[in-house]
Amino acid sequence: MTGKSENSEKTAPAAGEADAKGERIARFLSRAGIASRREAERMIAAGRVAVNGRRLDTPAFTVGPGDTVEVDGKPVAPPEPPRLWLYHKPAGLVTTTRDEKGRPTVFDALPEGLPRVMSIGRLDLNSEGLLLLTNDGALKRRLELPSTGWLRKYRVRIHGAPKDEDFAPLRAGLVVDGERFQPMSVTLDRQQGANAWLTVGLREGRNREIRRAMEALGMTVNRLIRISYGPFRLGDLKPGEVAEVRPRVLRDQLGVGPEKGPEAKPRKRPVRQRKPGGPGKGGTGKGGKTNPRRR
Known part of the structure; x- marks a missing residue:
């Protein structure tokens, strides 16, 4: 510059x-x-x-x-104009650029051709689903702020056969280990064998919040998939796929990006095949070579 x-x-x-x-x-x-x-x-x-x-x-x-x-x-x-991508994070990857335990990271698994990106918020090792990525640090901080008021929705599978009223404490807000969680929306969708599927919505991003809240009620989460983050949806993205948000959507939803001009059609980037390595604990992803370019 x-x-x-x-x-x-x-x-x-x-x-x-x-x-x-x-x-x-x-x-x-x-x-x-x-x-x-x-x-x-x-x-x-x-x-x-x-x-x-x-x-x-x-x-x-x-x-x-x-x-x-x-x-x-x-x-x-x-700096380039701010850009935003939707990524379907598989289980078994940590959302950090480097992991001291040597576990595979989200950034190791991203398709080739992306610029250096940062995650907006995190999903823990065993969680799956929508993770937003950006090339712009200011946009990252802005979208992580609780003041956005954005609803984040998750499909959650728990062990057992709960009743709808069992989730009343979550809807009212509860305190876990001295930390107050804001009220969550919880819908009991269906029973599937020994497990039940729920849809959970929250407007804050505390560490392992849904898992900890369920544990406080004596319930165990055995699968967690984020399906939306504010106006952005996971849709039909397959695990490991990345799709860039159109500049027009960035302008309309966030008020950022270049002025109006010709729009390119959004492109999904294919899953990058990672070489076998140590799978993440409890996950399905496999390790691959690290990519220092993104670090």
Whole structure:
């Protein structure tokens, strides 16, 4: 990126948009997909970031349209317009770029050809279904905020033959290990042998919230599939497939993206075949070679 630096306070631009006079360096790196803002600030403190050949020691620096930004001596390309993908996460993958236990990650399994992406929220190891991916750090943070009020729906299979009234505590909101969970919508759909299928909706994303809430009622979840996240649906995506959200939908639903122009037809990316490795505990996915390009 090239232009003039201007170190002055500004109102932060909306997700996916930069002020014409520039933006803070940590935000620039986040939008460029290098790191989150906090991680970028740590990189700056470690002396890994330079602008126009000058190593930075503070994140209080504004990058302008003519500045050259480097991380670890390598130039950083200007941020692209924000993009969003729907990914059908299989069970057995962790939603992190690196796993200290060596388990396969979502980012190892993504189809070739995607840019560097970040997940919006997480699904735990044994959970499946819709995971949103983006190339834009500001959009990621925005969509993770509880203030979006977006409903997230899940198909949940539990062991046993519950009655509808058994879920009253979930609908009212309950406290688990000192943590208050907001009320959930719960529909008892059908009994299937020794298991029951439910549809559960919630508007927050606490760690393993549905599993922990069910455990508090003495119920065990043995399958969990996210089917929607706000206006975005899993639809007919197969496990491992990725589909990009159309720019027009991004504009209409989120108010971000380029101005109106010709629209490309959305494309599903096929599942990438991963070489056999250690399957995730309790999951169906298999390990593959890591892809440092996405890390």
